[in-house]
């Protein structure tokens with residue numbers, strides 16, 4: 001998988017992660033790691049609050065959308 005953002009900019013970088021929201025591939029430069037606290041049940045855990053946050057991989061546009069909620 002290639003980095004989608006790099007591809008848009010005409011570069012050819014291997015993706016190191018996939019955005020959990022939109023699924024696009026992102027390289028080390030473009031991946032954004034966000035600690036997301038799980039409050040409701042949902043993938044991949046049952047419905048209870050976890051004491052720890054989960055690191056989640058997001059692409060820059062999805063992180064922006066997440067933060068602007």
Ligand SMILES: [Zn+2]
Nearest residue numbers: 003006027030
């Ligand atoms: Zn990239």
Ligand SMILES: [Zn+2]
Nearest residue numbers: 019022059062
């Ligand atoms: Zn995304």
